[in-house]
Amino acid sequence: MLETIALWLFGIGLAFDVLGCIGLVRLPDVYNRAQASTKCVTLGTTMILVATGLFGVGGNWPLFIKSILCAVFLLMTAPVGAHAICRSAYVSGVKLADVSVEDAFTQRARTIRAEHRQRADEIEKNLREVEKSEEAEA
Amino acid sequence: MNGSSQRKLARLLMLFLMSFALWELLFWSLNFWVVLVGILLSFFVAIGIGPRLPAGIEKLFNPVRWLYLVIYIPYFFYYCVRANLDVAIRVIHPDVPIRPGIVKVHTSLESDLAKAFLANSITLTPGTLTIDIDGQDLYIHWINIQTDDYQKRCDEIVGRFEPLLRRIFE
Structure with missing residues (x-):
């Protein structure tokens, strides 16, 4: 049962990661690309980590704890990184894409x-x- | 010993215990050397970053706040998944339907810790990314600007997290 859930989580997580990468290529500027990479890739990777952890439930508890801790750290640090990249990009003069409506x-x-x-x-x-x-x- | 240095000591002790707990969770072993190195490292970590912790962190040791944190996690996770589906659809749509821009919103949260969590939550939710915080104003890159009304924007972006975060951190 748990293994089935874990495998589904692997699949969904991978799908989100792939979508994030597609977004990285298709969206127009730094800021929109950072959106795709922080959201999709963070959630996708978190799901993969949780799925890995589920394999440890029951016998291999350290595996479970380590992957959950990694997921928590990832969730806390990824947005900070995106914020720092976007802020410095803007301050150093990277323009918003032409489709932008407000600044x-x-x-x-x-x-x-x-x-x-x-x-x-x-x-x-x-x-x-x-x-x-x-x-x-x- | 006066009140403030007592509080500082309590802080250091909490930090030490938390670092040591983290170390033990990661190592999952009660081997003598593992414990010894863990104690030494936690001690240095506590001394090193104790004075840099934001003010008001003691409030977090209140269990009632943990309860709200437990409510906050699934609440946040729901919006996080919604955001991901939203961005994913925009990405695979043939026309890439985006209306991006940077908007300014106001938050009523005051403590640094609460604002940090708010900014992180905003970054991980519906098409928004925090670019900068200036006092109580947040500059946010929004992938699809829906409205020109200032108040509606604030409700849309920060409104859904503010009440819970205030209970957790302030």
Whole structure:
């Protein structure tokens, strides 16, 4: 019984993974592609992990626990990764695809860029001071 | 010992116990060396990341909140599967029917932990992906913008998770 469920979960999980990969190719820009890869691939992989775990129920409990833990970590980290990729893509100037209908992030991205520039300037200033003091010592 | 350092110690102890439990779950062995290395590593982990934990994490040790977390998981899973089917249909449809864009929504959640969970949940649900959080405003990439109304958007994106997350984290 459990094995049947596990095999079904394997199949469905694989199907979601494949759809995620198709989405990666067919959707227009970074942001839409990140959508396909975070959603479909995360759920697909989680299902495969849970299915693997189901094979451990009854005899091989460590297998069950390990795969469930992996699933939990995957669910917690995948969205963070997608968020980081999309945010940095936008801040570094990757445009939205032409089909996009709205963009509310422009202003905020400008602020972030200004902050980054300020920080970079500060670092450069500090470096220059260090160089100067080293020269003075020499 | 005053109240705040006592709380800090309790935090470190909780963190230590959690790391050690995780270690034991992964190793599934009570071999002397496994336990010893586990204790040492958990100790360093607790000392290393204890001071960096977000404020208000002690609230999570309340069992009532765990109950809401247990309700939240299937609730979240339902929307997660729905989101996947939605995106999957868009992907295999010959015309790729998308109407993407970045929208701004407002959340009433205040603690960092709750907002982090909200952002993660949003990313894993119906065609939405959190790009940035600025105070209580969330910038979200939506694969299919359905409405121009600000309030409806907030209800659609954050409304379904807010009540439960508030009970869990705030």
